[in-house]
Amino acid sequence: MFEEIRNFGQIKLEDEWISHIKTYMSDSRFEHTLGVTTVAVYLSEFYDVDKDLVRKTALLHDIAKDMSPDEMANIAGKYGYQIQDISLQYEANLHAEIGALIAEHEFGLYDKDALNAIRFHVCARPDMSLLEKIIFLSDHAEPQRPNQPMLRTLIEIAKTDINLSILRMLRVVIEYQVSNSIPKYVCDITSEAYDYLLEDYCKTDQIYDQSPENNDILSDEEFDEAFELIRCNQIKLKSVENARWIKDLLTNSGRKIKDGLLIRSGSLHQLTDEEADYLNTLGLSLVIDLRTPMEVAQAPDKSIAGVRYENIPLVENIDTSMMDYLTQRYMQSLSETDRAWYVEQYARIDEVIKMYRNISMDARSLDSIHRIFQLLRESPGTILFHCTSGKDRTGIIAALLLLALGCDKKYIISDYNASAVTLFTKTESIKADLGVRGNGKENLKRGLQTSISVVPEVLRSGLYYIENNYFSNDSFIFEATGCNDRELELLRNKFLV
Numbered sequence: 168m169f170e171e172i173r174n175f176g177q178i179k180l181e182d183e184w185i186s187h188i189k190t191y192m193s194d195s196r197f198e199h200t201l202g203v204t205t206v207a208v209y210l211s212e213f214y215d216v217d218k219d220l221v222r223k224t225a226l227l228h229d230i231a232k233d234m235s236p237d238e239m240a241n242i243a244g245k246y247g248y249q250i251q252d253i254s255l256q257y258e259a260n261l262h263a264e265i266g267a268l269i270a271e272h273e274f275g276l277y278d279k280d281a282l283n284a285i286r287f288h289v290c291a292r293p294d295m296s297l298l299e300k301i302i303f304l305s306d307h308a309e310p311q312r313p314n315q316p317m318l319r320t321l322i323e324i325a326k327t328d329i330n331l332s333i334l335r336m337l338r339v340v341i342e343y344q345v346s347n348s349i350p351k352y353v354c355d356i357t358s359e360a361y362d363y364l365l366e367d368y369c370k371t372d373q374i375y376d377q378s379p380e381n382n383d384i385l386s387d388e389e390f391d392e393a394f395e396l397i398r399c400n401q402i403k404l405k406s407v408e409n410a411r412w413i414k415d416l417l418t419n420s421g422r423k424i425k426d427g428l429l430i431r432s433g434s435l436h437q438l439t440d441e442e443a444d445y446l447n448t449l450g451l452s453l454v455i456d457l458r459t460p461m462e463v464a465q466a467p468d469k470s471i472a473g474v475r476y477e478n479i480p481l482v483e484n485i486d487t488s489m490m491d492y493l494t495q496r497y498m499q500s501l502s503e504t505d506r507a508w509y510v511e512q513y514a515r516i517d518e519v520i521k522m523y524r525n526i527s528m529d530a531r532s533l534d535s536i537h538r539i540f541q542l543l544r545e546s547p548g549t550i551l552f553h554c555t556s557g558k559d560r561t562g563i564i565a566a567l568l569l570l571a572l573g574c575d576k577k578y579i580i581s582d583y584n585a586s587a588v589t590l591f592t593k594t595e596s597i598k599a600d601l602g603v604r605g606n607g608k609e610n611l612k613r614g615l616q617t618s619i620s621v622v623p624e625v626l627r628s629g630l631y632y633i634e635n636n637y638f639s640n641d642s643f644i645f646e647a648t649g650c651n652d653r654e655l656e657l658l659r660n661k662f663l664v
């Protein structure tokens with residue numbers, strides 16, 4: 168996508184105006200400014216907005232950033248400007264206010280909207296104009312900022328839904344503010360911006376893109392459906408969590424998934440001999456273990472006579488991101504005993520939260536998925552795939568398989584939701600423990616809760632992203648599964664009645 172952006176917003180460096188801007192700032196600041204401008208101009212193509220104004224505003228947004236507080240105070244004095252409380256309490260905002268002054272008086276940018284976009288580009292504010300939104304987002308998402316995969320997603324979303332994109336961005340900003348003890352007065356302004364947008368956003372009809380914490384329990388109907396699915400599909404194994412058949416689901420072409428070929432479950436490390444025998448009687452021929460090598464080393468699957476075992480980690484190393492950073496900080500704030508408990512319970516927190524969104528951007532994950540689909544196509548007999556609890560990584564493979572077989576999304580979501588029934592008591596007891604142990608970091612507690620809960624929105628939005636953002640629509644399933652036409656046909660003939 169950045170290729171597209173680059174081709175798009177070529178900044179002409181010979182422009183005299185730009186040369187003048189360059190004299191106000193360091194090389195790295197100038198680089199940042201060009202990055203912001205490029206993204207802003209790119210985004211403005213998707214909206215009815217004055218593109219020249221967007222360009223000028225972006226170029227000027229950090230014009231005061233390299234000045235000292237004294238220099239900025241002098242400029243305020245020179246133009247008779249009263250510095251606002253927000254900058255008095257939070258110096259990092261001062262360059263935004265002074266930047267607007269310089270833009271107006273020294274660059275002749277008189278447009279009120281543009282000046283506001285500069286003034287509010289750091290902390291945002293409620294009821295932002297389109298131009299303010301574009302500048303705010305571009306500043307926070309330009310190509311030199313860390314965590315590019317996430318930012319690229321936000322820019323991609325912003326092409327059609329800038330409010331959603333900014334909501335996501337504001338969450339990151341607010342988490343940063345809270346964990347860095349930014350004054351409450353400042354946090355409140357950004358939080359108001361978030362609440363204002365959220366209210367607006369909830370009026371729109373975006374079923375795939377609500378944030379998980381608003382949806383962290385299933386509705387009664389969804390629970391009923393999940394109970395029914397478990398009643399029909401559960402495989403009773405005392406020592407294996409969440410074991411069940413994937414069967415009987417209808418595809419869009421009217422075919423059904425065959426009975427007796429596909430099992431999804433949690434880890435097999437406590438499997439008893441009798442249970443291993445029982446799995447043998449089901450015709451089990453292959454176990455695909457989606458856990459990382461470290462998890463496998465800690466709790467290896469019991470081997471089952473005559474059954475092939477393949478460890479194909481779905482997720483290995485994940486980029487350091489804001490979430491990792493916050494999680495680490497949170498961990499550091501805990502006592503040693505509590506920390507050990509968290510590490511044990513939530514070793515995979517980052518994977519869970521990011522996996523659904525990022526899996527198709529991670530080449531190694533895609534590679535794993537392609538290998539798994541090859542095994543699914545080529546291995547005879549019953550195949551069992553599992554991770555630890557059989558919810559998330561297992562859920563992703565199940566979802567992709569069901570998509571490839573042509574199932575409607577509503578069946579895919581019900582299959583995922585069934586984990587809510589099987590893991591219910593475990594989830595609730597961890598939540599209770601979390602309530603006792605968690606010490607006040609609400610946003611992280613929420614994140615941790617999301618990671619252990621069954622949240623249909625997580626899967627829904629994951630599917631939506633995989634389908635719409637990372638793959639060209641028509642070829643999505645080929646790219647995601649690594650199957651060509653003929654192989655997909657093989658897969659369907661193998662697993663469908």
Ligand SMILES: [Fe+2]
Binds near residue numbers: 228229288306
């Ligand atoms: Fe700035």
Ligand SMILES: [Fe+2]
Binds near residue numbers: 199306
């Ligand atoms: Fe900036």
